[in-house]
């Protein structure tokens with residue numbers, strides 16, 4: 270139930286109550302529906318209304334005061350309109366009060382959350398925008414929580430304190446993958462209704478450090494090699510609009526660079542589930558519940574687990590914190606990855622032919638197991654480190670930093686002149702759509718660090734899953 274309102278019957282023959290409630294629609298969408306109860310006895314009618322209102326008021330999971338950040342420039346620049354026309358009227362109906370900030374510059378929301386926001390006045394934060402805007406919100410909120418709790422965010426060994434405020438995402442960007450992965454659809458009304466009913470979905474967050482220096486948080490994909498190069502190249506072609514991703518994807522596929530380095534990882538021991546399971550993370554996921562509990566009990570007992578090391582040449586190193594499914598790639602990079610089980614799926618694509626790499630990429634959209642190829646390895650891990658070749662000790666690293674400028678220029682010349690046959694030594698890390706400034710990184714998963722106003726993707730009702738003959 271969203272809300273209830275009472276009205277006099279027009280002919281004066283009693284009273285009626287209009288109850289607004291959530292109705293499931295197709296493809297994980299939710300809609301606002303209305304049902305009317307009429308009664309000739311006004312006292313009875315009033316009794317119904319009071320009871321429903323009392324029940325709604327005592328439901329502590331429903332937010333009453335929300336802090337809303339709108340990026341007016343995200344996606345097709347419709348954020349403000351979407352919020353005002355589709356979301357704000359629903360919040361008003363549900364009796365939710367809001368404090369709205371329309372951002373004026375990049376990182377406005379992050380900086381406001383870090384310092385000025387009076388968080389104690391709110392039950393949640395709403396982000397109107399795309400994945401970049403969501404990233405701003407989590408960076409502000411996580412940082413603020415750590416400072417308030419006396420945790421040093423620059424220290425990779427510290428266990429981070431979970432954020433108490435839930436975050437709602439109203440999709441209004443050109444990429445809305447986090448919303449899609451946690452709700453199942455990119456629809457502002459559905460997201461608003463999940464906020465109103467007070468849903469809660471925990472989400473793992475990975476912290477990325479370089480030499481005891483905090484770089485960024487990640488909730489979806491960290492990609493070195495192919496996905497890093499695609500992002501770097503597409504950033505230079507922003508003028509092309511969304512077509513730049515296809516263009517850069519094709520270009521990087523044809524370029525076919527591989528990169529040398531060392532990956533060390535800490536396997537997630539004792540958990541249930543593997544990256545090659547047929548089952549996916551869904552609403553009320555038992556694997557997230559089980560592993561989440563196990564890992565929070567074992568926090569900081571890393572010494573019990575053993576680090577493993579792999580050296581080699583890689584076309585891509587992908588660390589997926591969630592399936593990374595989106596409308597373009599419905600299965601995602603790691604179809605069985607979980608939202609809140611405290612692990613990342615580390616996918617290593619070793620040097621192989623272009624034809625084989627294409628086979629792997631095509632499996633992101635087909636039914637075949639994308640990891641069932643000899644040049645692919647996948648591990649479910651709690652932590653991993655990557656060091657590119659030439660920078661495998663501290664002194665090498667200093668050398669690397671000094672020479673980095675020279676190499677960057679050199680590799681650029683070589684990329685532009687393939688005839689010289691010299692491949693670049695380094696790729697870049699794509700961290701949830703942002704390029705990281707360092708290639709040697711230390712990544713650690715913080716189990717269920719944040720919570721969203723969502724419930725994970727719900728199982729489709731049997732009659733909607735027409736592709737499954739058994740279900741019919």
Ligand SMILES: Nc1ncnc2c1ncn2[C@@H]1O[C@H](COP(=O)(O)OP(=O)(O)OP(=O)(O)O)[C@@H](O)[C@H]1O
Nearest residue numbers: 343344372373374375398399400401402442443444
């Ligand atoms: N007022 C503003 N002016 C300029 N940039 C802003 C403003 N508010 C937020 N931003 C920045 O805009 C970037 C993109 O925003 P958002 O994610 O909402 O849209 P998007 O269209 O999905 O983005 P992308 O271009 O990355 O796909 C974010 O990184 C955010 O930091």
